[in-house]
Amino acid sequence: MIKCIDVSDLKVGMFVHDLNCDWASHPFFRKSFLLKQDSEIAKIVEAGIHEVYIDTQKGLDVRHARTEQEVKDTLQQEMLEIASKEPSPIIQVSFADEMGRAARIKTQAQTLVKTVMQDARLGKAVELEQVDPMIESITESVLRNGGALTTLLRIKNKDDYTFLHSVSVGTLMIAFCRSVGMDREAIRQAGLGGLLHDTGKALVPDEILNKPGRLTDEEFDIIRRHPGDGHAILLKTPGIGEIPLDITLHHHERVDGSGYPHKLPGEQITTMAKMAAIVDVYDAITADRCYHKGMSATDGLRKLYEWSKYHFDPKLVQAFMRCVGIYPVGTLVLLESGKLGVVVEQNEGNLLQPTVKTFFSTRSGVYQTPELVNLAKPLGFGGGDKIVSHEDPAKWKVNPLRFL
Structure with missing residues (x-):
């Protein structure tokens, strides 16, 4: 039986079925393994993980713990109640009518991010005059029908994942900010931050970035440099605003202080950075990668909601669920x-x-x-x-x- 337990109940001899966090948040080679040493438990705690799922047929049990199905049922019911409280965003044109334009925007935006990354690797600054028109095109598409572009962007191949992930985060940030009533300039800045948030990955060697398996501790440390590297690259960009800089530097911070690069507590993380963290993880866990199968959009939302107990702002996660819908287009x-x-x-x-x-x-x-x-x-x-x-x-x- 699969059960959810607090990390304080972990003991050597238990079989960890799932570490219950997004794949980028822990340094383990596998998400399922038998606990053989206290040092492994300490490593789980150090990674900022609060709850894990154990398999009681493969290891020790915790009698009072909730089953995986009990957790799912509770979360699903709460999510349905949240979704029923507010209407979804206004749709100006049908999904079918927007698909053609959205497909062209996806291709153009992917090419743009690829160019930005290549320039960054060569030490060049980002040229905002190239990026701004793309943000405008994405925003107009989201305003017409937010489901079209976000649905198309769920289709990623392993070679272009990094670029399309950036386009997805930019698009979802625009949709998210619009749904909570931010003004047009704030939406533009948030979209810019989302599109450029992973610019620092241009400095990560491809063999680490695209490694088909878990990273070593040394490789994990290199990956963790990308928010600071991206921030440094954007600082060289004339006219860059505070919001894109903030999103780039802090999209891996977590409200319980377990994130990176600065382990900021929730009150020191801006609303935009908290929103970017939610969007970044949602897109990552719902995408197929060479080393893991992506969750469905609905399962991804449920996981975000579950993790909002510790890692994300609960009110913002609820607002994001209302933005994309409990059953997003394509479900x-x-x-x-x-x-x-x-x-x-x-x-x-x-x-x-x-x-x-x-x-x-x-x-x-x-x-x-x-x-x-x-x-x-x-x-x-x-x-x-x-x-x-x-x-x-x-x-x-x-x-x-x-x-x-």
Whole structure:
């Protein structure tokens, strides 16, 4: 049985099933292993990890601990309550109408970040006059329909991951800041910070950056230099604002003081940096990498919510969930009718009732002609169904994005 326990309950002889933190936050080669020494427990604590999941069939048990399913059920219920309190962002054009423009912006932004990284590696300053127009294009796309570009950016290949991750963080920061009502200039600065937040990785050797496995302690230390290196590079950029500098330097800080490079406590971390930390981790844990399979967007949000007890600002995590939706566009869901479908559009009135494109009946085991179902509408008016759960695409051997 898988159980969630506090690190204070860890003992030698327990089998760690999952370290319960984002992959970039710990120095272990594996996330699952048998605890053989007290020094391993000390290393877990030192890494700023507060809770872990253990496998009681492979090691010692903690009787009073909650099961993994109990934790999931509680978190899911709380998330649904949060999502039902506020409407989703206004959509100006349909997802389908924005897809073409979003695809072009994704390609252009990826090329731009690649150029910025190459210039930084050569010691050149970032040219803001090249970056600003791209921020404007991303912002306009998000204003038209935030789901289009953010959904496309979930598709990354290992060779271009670093560049597309930066585009994703920039785009999500723009959407996040817009959803909490920031002014246009603050949104622009936040997008700029997101797009440039990993500029320091230009100085990390490719064999470390793209290593298909866990990093050694020495390699982990090199990776941890990138916020400071990126900050130093941006300081050479004429006209750079305080917000991009802050996001670049502090996007790996955590509110419990366990982050880097300065181990700042929560009250010393700005709101923008706290928002960037949430966005950065969300995009990282939902992306496929050569050394781990990305979570679904809904599972990623649940993990962020779980970790907000210690690592992130809980109110900001809740605001981010409302920004992207509990069931973001592209999520595979199972409906009460037994049909499988893909979320294709958020509904402004209720994040729990998106528009879904159904294509398969789990009851008859038969593929059906794709049909749009607006869950916000009653039966007989193109609706009348309800989401029971989100589903793992691998389980059903389907790529949800092909239905968008």
